[in-house]
Amino acid sequence: MIKKHPNDKITIFDVAEHAGVSKSTVSLVLTHSDKVSDKSKAKVERAIAELGYVYNRDAASLRSRRSRLVALVINDLTNPYSAQLAVGLEQYIYDLGLVPMLVNTGESFARQQQVVNTLKEYNVAAFVMCPAPATDKQWQNELIQSGFPVINIMREISLSSAPCILPDNRKGTFLAAEHLLSQAVQELAFIGGNSDISDYHERLAGFEQALSEHPSAVHSHIINSATTRQGGHQAFQKLRRQAPSVQAVVCFSDVIAYGFIEAMREVGLTPGKDIKVVGFDDLDDSALMTPALSSVRIDAAEIGRRTTAVLKEIMAGNKAPVRTLIDVELQVRESSL
Incomplete structure (x- = not known):
């Protein structure tokens, strides 16, 4: 049993002795390493609790x-x-x-x-x-x-x-545009986005690829706007002036689609009937709208999991994958049927 003067601090060596393990094992537990067995981890954690040891992370980070x-x-x-x-x-x-x-x-x-x-x-x-x-x-x-x-x-x-972890943006907009073109849409548009960011170019490329693979003559339009609800509202007004007979739109994001749909309703148009609308992100609110918004789903949890897997590799001194693509899928709902 370790006996110390009340003013003496419990050290990592005391914890190791009390737990019956090495100092390096205690260090591994304190730094949350996965290189220590569950049994040894339990011993160290019990010793820490019994001794009242406090790990000075500030001092450790300085070292x-x-x-x-x-x-x-x-x-x-x-x-x-x-x-x-x-x-x-x-x-x-x-x-x-x-x-x-x-x-x-x-x-x-x-x-x-x-x-x-x-x-x-x-x-x-x-x-x-x-x-x-x-x-x-x-x-x-x-x-x-x-x-x-x-x-x-x-x-x-x-x-x-x-290293980067990305949703398959190109596949997402390709699926969205193909879905609309399969319904004999002859005039459609890509709405929103900032040309200074990579995901804009990837999503636009997927849209354009679907157009290039469609055998019939299709008129297309590209309308840039801020990636906000207001941006979607303004994009509808601009598209309405340039292409009043447009039948369907693929929006850069769900938020832009929300603004676009609001602007449609203000002039008496019905989403899904007068203009088919597909978003991107598949936010929780999208399935609850009337009509429910079709959208390209990105699995945020999977992005989080893969990001931390890469982080773990980097912190262990290992080589991490340079580019990780996360799969996406189109959720078809009433707004594009």
């Missing part, structure tokens, strides 16, 4: 130059899908024994630079980011070269050294 914090740098937390994704990521990061620190860049590269510079001072273990528009490979590569692992989610930075 290793790495904290247990993971920075989640999200492009726009006002977007429901971004918020849903962040919540999913948080739980998976907690499961690794790490602590997420969530920040919002508001789609501003300047703000992204500012928050990253601040978070570097905390010696975060890694940055998981959905890059803001105008993020370039040089900036990301310099961050990585300075010793901070970076993982991109949802968006890809061309030639960046950071």
Whole structure:
């Protein structure tokens, strides 16, 4: 039995002795390593509880130059899908024994630079980011070269050294456009999105691929807008002026589709009947609308799981996959039938 003066601090050596294991085993348990058996882990945790040992993570991070914090740098937390994704990521990061620190860049590269510079001072273990528009490979590569692992989610930075986890955007819009073209739609449009981000180009490419594979002559339109509800509303007005006979639209996101549908109703048009509408993201509210919105479903939980799997590999010093594609599927509902 370890006996100490009340003012003496319990050390990692005391825990090891009490548990009957080595100091290195205690260290592995304290750092949430998976290289220790459940039996040894239970012994160490019991010894910690019995001795009242408190692990000084600040001191440990100074020694290793790495904290247990993971920075989640999200492009726009006002977007429901971004918020849903962040919540999913948080739980998976907690499961690794790490602590997420969530920040919002508001789609501003300047703000992204500012928050990253601040978070570097905390010696975060890694940055998981959905890059803001105008993020370039040089900036990301310099961050990585300075010793901070970076993982991109949802968006890809061309030639960046950071691994990325992406939904199969191209497949998603291809499926959406094919679904509409199979119903003999002769005039359709791609609505919304920012040409400064990779997912816009991927989703547009899928839309255009479906058009190229369709044998009949089809008129198509591309309407850019902000990736907001208001952006969808404005996109409808612009499309109405340019192509009043359009029969169907593939929207860059569900949020844009919401705004587009609202604008349709304001002029007496019925979604699904006068214009077929397909969104992208498949937010929870999309199935509850009237009519229910067809949408391309992205599994946010799978993105979170695969992101943390890559993070785990990086932190173990292993080579992580450069590009991970998450499958998507089209959920067909009344808005496009």
